[in-house]
Amino acid sequence: MFFGIFEKMQQWDSNYEVQSLYQSYFADLYDKLTQETKYDLEFYDKHTILCRGDILELACGSGRILLYLASKGFNVTGIDLSEDMLDILRNKLSQQPIDVQSRIKLYCADMKDFSLNKLFGLILLPATSISLLKNYSEIEMLFKTVHKHLRKDGQFIFDYRDNYSSTPITYSPLITWTDTTPKNEQRVLMVQECNNFLESKSIVNCYSEIKSNGRKKRLFSYSEKAIFTFDGLQKIVHKTGLKIVETREMIIYENEKLKIVVLGKV
Numbered sequence: 400m401f402f403g404i405f406e407k408m409q410q411w412d413s414n415y416e417v418q419s420l421y422q423s424y425f426a427d428l429y430d431k432l433t434q435e436t437k438y439d440l441e442f443y444d445k446h447t448i449l450c451r452g453d454i455l456e457l458a459c460g461s462g463r464i465l466l467y468l469a470s471k472g473f474n475v476t477g478i479d480l481s482e483d484m485l486d487i488l489r490n491k492l493s494q495q496p497i498d499v500q501s502r503i504k505l506y507c508a509d510m511k512d513f514s515l516n517k518l519f520g521l522i523l524l525p526a527t528s529i530s531l532l533k534n535y536s537e538i539e540m541l542f543k544t545v546h547k548h549l550r551k552d553g554q555f556i557f558d559y560r561d562n563y564s565s566t567p568i569t570y571s572p573l574i575t576w577t578d579t580t581p582k583n584e585q586r587v588l589m590v591q592e593c594n595n596f597l598e599s600k601s602i603v604n605c606y607s608e609i610k611s612n613g614r615k616k617r618l619f620s621y622s623e624k625a626i627f628t629f630d631g632l633q634k635i636v637h638k639t640g641l642k643i644v645e646t647r648e649m650i651i652y653e654n655e656k657l658k659i660v661v662l663g664k665v
């Protein structure tokens with residue numbers, strides 16, 4: 400769960416809390432850190448123009464993409480498993496014009512198993528969130544659920560990390576960052592990712608230290624993502640009545656290669 404420097408920091412000082420990455424403090428932090436993340440918007444723009452019908456975003460989080468699409472005039476439904484992420488989104492939404500608010504519907508649900516009794520022209524699963532599913536049988540459940548909610552002429556678009564390496568275990572550079580919060584607290588943040596190709600998983604570790612009035616709070620968080628292969632995903636596509644329409648590779652920064660996959664109904 401925790402590796403390297405993160406594991407050591409827990410051993411040196413046992414005064415810390417472990418919180419989920421998409422809840423409470425880390426949900427807010429995730430939202431702040433991704434406010435300027437725009438690498439994928441242009442790709443989604445191209446597909447929304449051609450889309451007939453409403454849009455569904457799975458794992459919509461705090462609304463980075465959903466709010467963007469609704470402000471462009473699309474009706475967008477969002478699904479996420481975390482009420483905390485949805486609360487951040489609801490809060491942002493309350494500051495939007497009424498017409499934007501009226502175009503958005505939000506549900507707290509599991510992306511691999513929900514039923515909205517509605518068909519969508521475009522279903523999106525951005526930000527490599529498909530890898531939050533644990534294995535190929537969960538992917539199969541997801542694809543079947545998507546199939547049930549997709550119009551005949553609709554498209555389902557997801558992206559995933561396509562970064563296989565001949566080295567069995569690789570580490571991203573350790574990112575460290577300090578700032579002062581709006582409450583005037585001194586904050587340190589550390590993030591690193593470990594790709595374990597032997598176990599087909601990648602683990603993100605986060606540490607945050609918040610100092611105010613001489614007191615220090617130490618918080619750790621982690622997220623585990625499965626490493627899927629294109630061949631493995633392709634097999635599930637064919638089993639679930641879907642077909643590959645397009646694939647695109649995108650390098651978002653050094654060593655960070657994404658594959659975007661567009662699926663349609665057979």
Ligand SMILES: C[S@@+](CC[C@H](N)C(=O)[O-])C[C@H]1O[C@@H](n2cnc3c(N)ncnc32)[C@H](O)[C@@H]1O
Nearest residue numbers: 421458459460463479480481484509510526531
């Ligand atoms: C990396 S964030 C992506 C948020 C947003 N789509 C974006 O692009 O910024 C992943 C999101 O997936 C949600 N999530 C994790 N597992 C899920 C599941 N099984 N069903 C629905 N949402 C899930 C988390 O709560 C989190 O908000």
